[in-house]
Amino acid sequence: MKYAIISDIHGNATALKAVLEDVKNKGITDYIIAGDYCLSGPYPDECISIIRNLKNAHIIRGNEEQYLENLIGQNQESWTDGQMQISYWCYRNISKENLDYLFSLPHIIDFYCNGVNIHIAHSKNAFLGEDGPEEKIRSDVLAYEFKDKSLTPERLEEFVETSIKNNSDYDKTLRNLDAGVYIFGHMHIQWDYEDKDKKIFLVNPGSCGLPLDGVTGTIPYTILDISDAGKVTVEKCRIPFDTEEYIEVLKTTTQYYEANVWSKVIIKELRSAKEHLTFFLQFANKYAEEINDTRRPLAVDTWEKAFELWEKENL
Ligand SMILES: [Fe+2]
Structure with a gap:
């Protein structure tokens, strides 16, 4: 049984369609979709419609869906800050049917396949807690450690292996898990790890829409293969992606103007x-504190000024 695992699409329908085409060409008809379908990319509604129409799919929600659900019932006239512009734009550009669909999705799914336990949650914290052995595998850590160089899938794999094995919490955290496959997204980094003794597989397919694992010009997804005898195989896939073409299209959308x-x-x-986002948010909040602006979410004037200053610092 083969599953295409896809996560963190973030409104990038172009990437999603390219990945689904690749999956189809490989003859795979079953899917595991691990959350974050909207926010940051210009086609949230299309992404959700595509996901909704997938047959044979295990689909959960991510933290971005939760952000949108929190906006239900709010007075849109009060939506005047800068920090939340992207959420407001997104909420207004998803159909009622698709919003209802998002909010009907579960946070966690567990099922069996050929005798193997499979667990799906958007955040690895659901399985490993906050300080698990993978704590160094974060997009901000990668961005810092590989500041001046791009990453290859091989270098990324080495980084993941070393980070996990060198962590003293390794045994403590993994000892609590039962054998099985643990699938999650959220980190925007494609990686997987197998503990052969404990028969535990950790799988993050990376982000199909906004990869932050340093490997440029590609979109990742992962294939999970479970044989009739219960043997588990994990295969990382990457397809070429024309990032500049996508950026040019993004610049013509209302998202670009309304959440600039x-x-x-x-x-x-x-x-x-x-x-970059984490670093900008830290910068903007520090700037707001420095000018004694207590308005949260950050107001438009502070938000825009912070960006102007941050860009100058990061030229
Ligand atoms: Fe995400």
């Missing part, structure tokens, strides 16, 4: 396949 600062930060992430 956010879109510009996302463009930096798309180009480098590295984390």
